[in-house]
Amino acid sequence: MNNDKSRQTLLGIVGFGAFGQLAAAHLGEYFEISAYDPSPGLAKTAQQLGVTLSSLHSVSQADVILIAAPVSSFEEVVSEIAVACNPGALIVDVGSVKVIPSEIMRRLLPNHMDIVATHPLFGPQSAGPGIEGLKVAVCPIQGRRHMRLAAFLRKALGLTVIMTTPDDHDQEAAVVQGLTHLIAKVLLRMGPLPTRMTTKSFDLLSEAISMVQHDAPEVFEAIEKANPYAETVRRRFFDLAASLSIELEAASTTKPHNESGH
Amino acid sequence: MNNDKSRQTLLGIVGFGAFGQLAAAHLGEYFEISAYDPSPGLAKTAQQLGVTLSSLHSVSQADVILIAAPVSSFEEVVSEIAVACNPGALIVDVGSVKVIPSEIMRRLLPNHMDIVATHPLFGPQSAGPGIEGLKVAVCPIQGRRHMRLAAFLRKALGLTVIMTTPDDHDQEAAVVQGLTHLIAKVLLRMGPLPTRMTTKSFDLLSEAISMVQHDAPEVFEAIEKANPYAETVRRRFFDLAASLSIELEAASTTKPHNESGH
Numbered sequence: 001m002n003n004d005k006s007r008q009t010l011l012g013i014v015g016f017g018a019f020g021q022l023a024a025a026h027l028g029e030y031f032e033i034s035a036y037d038p039s040p041g042l043a044k045t046a047q048q049l050g051v052t053l054s055s056l057h058s059v060s061q062a063d064v065i066l067i068a069a070p071v072s073s074f075e076e077v078v079s080e081i082a083v084a085c086n087p088g089a090l091i092v093d094v095g096s097v098k099v100i101p102s103e104i105m106r107r108l109l110p111n112h113m114d115i116v117a118t119h120p121l122f123g124p125q126s127a128g129p130g131i132e133g134l135k136v137a138v139c140p141i142q143g144r145r146h147m148r149l150a151a152f153l154r155k156a157l158g159l160t161v162i163m164t165t166p167d168d169h170d171q172e173a174a175v176v177q178g179l180t181h182l183i184a185k186v187l188l189r190m191g192p193l194p195t196r197m198t199t200k201s202f203d204l205l206s207e208a209i210s211m212v213q214h215d216a217p218e219v220f221e222a223i224e225k226a227n228p229y230a231e232t233v234r235r236r237f238f239d240l241a242a243s244l245s246i247e248l249e250a251a252s253t254t255k256p257h258n259e260s261g262h
Numbered sequence: 263m264n265n266d267k268s269r270q271t272l273l274g275i276v277g278f279g280a281f282g283q284l285a286a287a288h289l290g291e292y293f294e295i296s297a298y299d300p301s302p303g304l305a306k307t308a309q310q311l312g313v314t315l316s317s318l319h320s321v322s323q324a325d326v327i328l329i330a331a332p333v334s335s336f337e338e339v340v341s342e343i344a345v346a347c348n349p350g351a352l353i354v355d356v357g358s359v360k361v362i363p364s365e366i367m368r369r370l371l372p373n374h375m376d377i378v379a380t381h382p383l384f385g386p387q388s389a390g391p392g393i394e395g396l397k398v399a400v401c402p403i404q405g406r407r408h409m410r411l412a413a414f415l416r417k418a419l420g421l422t423v424i425m426t427t428p429d430d431h432d433q434e435a436a437v438v439q440g441l442t443h444l445i446a447k448v449l450l451r452m453g454p455l456p457t458r459m460t461t462k463s464f465d466l467l468s469e470a471i472s473m474v475q476h477d478a479p480e481v482f483e484a485i486e487k488a489n490p491y492a493e494t495v496r497r498r499f500f501d502l503a504a505s506l507s508i509e510l511e512a513a514s515t516t517k518p519h520n521e522s523g524h
Binding site for chain 2: 122183208241
């Protein structure tokens, strides 16, 4: 086994939070994994997942580098990887937005690296027992290894691969993730939701909310602030809510039975 | 079979729309059913369900009368039933709100009738292949036959019975149904929702919306206008949405990296 391990491709995970750990759990049988994270207290988790914790410089020398760091530190992390990485390395990010991170990677990383921007449309909450059949968006940015990566995601991990561009991704994600998180935020502020006299559709709504309510604050930040289309979608949602509110208040002052002649 | 039928309890369904038909489909083996509806074109459906279409007066003479008429015509319908019904009949309504209809039934119907206000927390969309395990709220209004009715709903139909009062029901339903329908209305106005790059939580949200989007307009009217608690819940939802909107716009003018010193 040790001999096999030594011949395995090295995977460096930059950012060993909830998603970095999920990735390690599913990729451990295909790669020898090292990970970097500035947070303390990750030694036990790393050990359980067979991951070696190391410096950012060292992790950046892997064959494949997976960036699972928050948007707020993304540019800084990519700058450091750019200095340390080996020629021919493949770099893959997994953030919830794609336009800004892709532009940063293209600008800061050497030309000889392959760059693929991805967005696994799931997290620790939705992955549950397994990830087979779940979706991942894949955007080729530089080089040609997106083909091999897509094949690996499909065949080895059983994911449904959606090939797209950062711009198309962010437009659609602004609606998909933007709306889910906005609605979840509003409903969570309404206080504990009923669980007794509930309908099927309300149960589905509650389940949707419970899946995103434990997401790291960085995810909400990324979705609402780092997606160039998020503000338009959000404004549209709030404007439509406001006009529906006005309609309903207007309607409630003219009771229908005042108009009925019989 | 005809002999058995002639000894069966007579059930009169007032309002043979989507819910009246669903009720007939599930109650046909326990009752001999007649139904009244002012809309034309129901003969074929009635025949398929083994239901005799008849006048409101005639239907009101059944042993058990099920009112599945819209809130807008509820008072008128109850007035006519009050005149025609037999002593000792059991009257049951199935609307989405309970305070106002209960008050109308108590006020207009004779003292010798048993009255039970119910709200099956499902409809043709959520009933799907079967109703077993689905929920129904039951409010005793007059007489004692709510016990036998609850036992029937539990044992014969396999429903989960929630015994409650019209006031408690409307408070909880204002949140459960009010929010589901409000969110559905806003999202439907946003246009066709994405189906490709979707997350699990967005899929649940879409499913919740699709379950209520085909509800009759009367259902939305009842939920938003005939529930005394709906306006408070709605205002709270819109106020929280507006304040979240203000927070997000304020936050987006102060980008986080302006404050980071390194």
